[in-house]
Amino acid sequence: MAKAKEMTPEGNTVEHGGFDPLAADWRDRLSQSGTATIQVDAAPCQAQLTLRGDPADPAFAKAVEAQTGLLPPPVANTLTADEHCRLLWLGPDEWMLLAPPHQGALLLSGLTVAFAALSPATNAMVIDTSETRRALDVWGPDAVQLLERGCALDLHPRAFPIGRCAQGLLAGLPVLIAHLPRRNGANHPCLRIFARTSMVRHLAWWLVDALAEFRRPGK
């Protein structure tokens, strides 16, 4: 089955370990479910590397910065970003590095070598978890209202501005939500929701179902 390869600034949208739970039919279903005030789409597939280490150890932070150009975000539930990569806080000693797919292998080997060269007193590890999660993007003026139907996190921009991320439950699923300034090169902010690859269709179904309410007349 030949698929068009759509290159985006963030990455190739169709390569995800050969299996994409949000392939073409799902992308159509999601885009057709959108309303005037809420849009939903599959996020571009990106390399996801899990980094662990002590953020207070300058050797670790320096190695991460040398390889990725980013420092681990100093504040819990925030992210740092440049035009290629993003580094999301997952725990006090754990981060997720998002990178364009074609950079994943290079970053993984670069970080592995850099961490191996650190002194034994420095704890650091990197592992490729690209297949673990698949992401959906939700954007538009009523996007937060939609997610509030199934999420107890306060996603209002005053509590969850651009540059925040948080892990919690959405529609019963453990998710990671990040508030990003741009989506796929388009200049509007979006909420990117990462769920387990095996469960992301449940989330897609839930979003399609929850959107029905916003298409009612008068809404």
Place this chain on the structure above:
Amino acid sequence: MERIPCPHCGPRPLAEFSYGGEVVPRPDPEPADDATWGAYLYVRSNPKGPQSERWVHIHGCRRWFTLTRDTATHRILDTPLRKEEA
């Protein structure tokens, strides 16, 4: 829903957490006899009132912490410690 103060993420709904039970000091296994070890594994004080207990933010940052909760009122009585060990 009751909210639990995660030391890293702040107050979050109870559903994001798992309960790890009362904090019980671990005896040195070598000199401990069966009764001491059995008590460590199975005996809990089950107080009505303040109890020091372990929680894990399982659907959030996945870190363990210790807090004091009143078992009768569910009121959280202290700010959890930021360290991993009790």
